[in-house]
Amino acid sequence: MIPTPHIEVDKKGIIAETVIMPGDPLRAKFIAENFLENPVLFNKVRNMFGYTGTYKGKKISVMGSGMGMPSIGIYSYELFKFYDVQNIIRVGSCGAYSEEIDLYDVILVEESYSESTYAKVMAGIEDNILKPSEELNKKLEEAAKGLNIPVHKGRIHSSDVFYRQNFDDYKKIRDNYGCIAVEMESFALFANAQVTGKNAACLLTVSDSLVTMKATTSEERMKSFTNMMKIALEMA
Numbered sequence: 001m002i003p004t005p006h007i008e009v010d011k012k013g014i015i016a017e018t019v020i021m022p023g024d025p026l027r028a029k030f031i032a033e034n035f036l037e038n039p040v041l042f043n044k045v046r047n048m049f050g051y052t053g054t055y056k057g058k059k060i061s062v063m064g065s066g067m068g069m070p071s072i073g074i075y076s077y078e079l080f081k082f083y084d085v086q087n088i089i090r091v092g093s094c095g096a097y098s099e100e101i102d103l104y105d106v107i108l109v110e111e112s113y114s115e116s117t118y119a120k121v122m123a124g125i126e127d128n129i130l131k132p133s134e135e136l137n138k139k140l141e142e143a144a145k146g147l148n149i150p151v152h153k154g155r156i157h158s159s160d161v162f163y164r165q166n167f168d169d170y171k172k173i174r175d176n177y178g179c180i181a182v183e184m185e186s187f188a189l190f191a192n193a194q195v196t197g198k199n200a201a202c203l204l205t206v207s208d209s210l211v212t213m214k215a216t217t218s219e220e221r222m223k224s225f226t227n228m229m230k231i232a233l234e235m236a
C-alpha cells in the first residue's frame with residue numbers, strides 16, 4: 001500500500017532501514033541539513049519532512065513524527081509496515097520529573113509507562129509499561145560511551161496530556177511508577193514495534209523541568225539538542 005495516506009514515497013528503498021524520528025519536522029530538517037551527507041527530501045505531506053542521506057557512508061533517514069501518540073502511531077506504523085523500516089529511534093524532548101536531571105541532559109528510555117489506551121485499542125495490548133528493543137538500547141549506550149556523552153537510564157512517563165489542569169498531578173505518576181521524565185510518543189512507538197515485529201528505541205533531551213520550572217526556548221529545542229542526535233546517528 002504505497003504511497004500511504006501520509007507518506008508520498010511510491011517506491012521501496014527510498015527510506016532507509018533505520019529512521020531517526022524527532023517530534024518536530026523542523027528538527028528532522030535540522031538533522032538532515034547539519035549531519036547527513038547529500039540529504040534528499042522524500043516527504044512533505046502535511047510538512048512532515050522526511051529525508052534520506054548518508055552518515056559516515058551509511059544510508060539513514062530522518063523524519064518528523066508530530067506530537068502525541070496518534071501522530072507517531074500513524075507515521076511509525078506506515079514506516080514499519082509499508083516501507084520495510086526495521087529500526088526507529090525517537091529523538092525527542094522531555095520534561096524532567098526529578099531534580100537530579102538538568103536541562104540538556106540526555107535520557108535513554110528503558111521503559112515507558114502510560115495511561116494511554118493506544119496499545120490496547122491498536123492491538124489489544126493490556127500492558128501499561130512497554131519496552132524498547134534491548135539490542136538497540138545496548139548499541140545506543142555503547143555509542144554514547146564512545147562519544148563521551150553521559151546518559152541517564154530509566155522509566156519515563158509517556159503522556160497523552162501536555163497541559164494538566166492540576167499541575168501537581170505529575171507527582172503521583174512520578175511517585176507511583178518511578179518515572180524520571182515525561183514525553184508524549186514512546187509508548188505508541190514501542191507498541192507499533194511490538195505489533196510489527198520491528199525495533200524501536202527512544203533518546204530524550206531535557207527541555208524543561210517540572211520540578212525547577214527551568215526551560216529552554218523553542219529555537220534551542222529545534223537546534224541545540226545535538227548530543228542525542230549524535231548518539232542516534234553514531235549507532236545507526
Ligand SMILES: O=P(O)(O)O[C@H]1O[C@H](CO)[C@@H](O)[C@H]1O
Nearest residue numbers: 022023024067092093183184
Ligand atoms: O520534542 P518532541 O520530540 O516533539 O517531544 C516532546 O515535545 C512535545 C511537547 O512539547 C511532545 O511531542 C513531547 O513528546
Ligand SMILES: O=c1cc[nH]c(=O)[nH]1
Nearest residue numbers: 093094095182183184
Ligand atoms: O511532553 C513533554 C515534553 C517536554 N516537557 C513536558 O513537560 N512534557
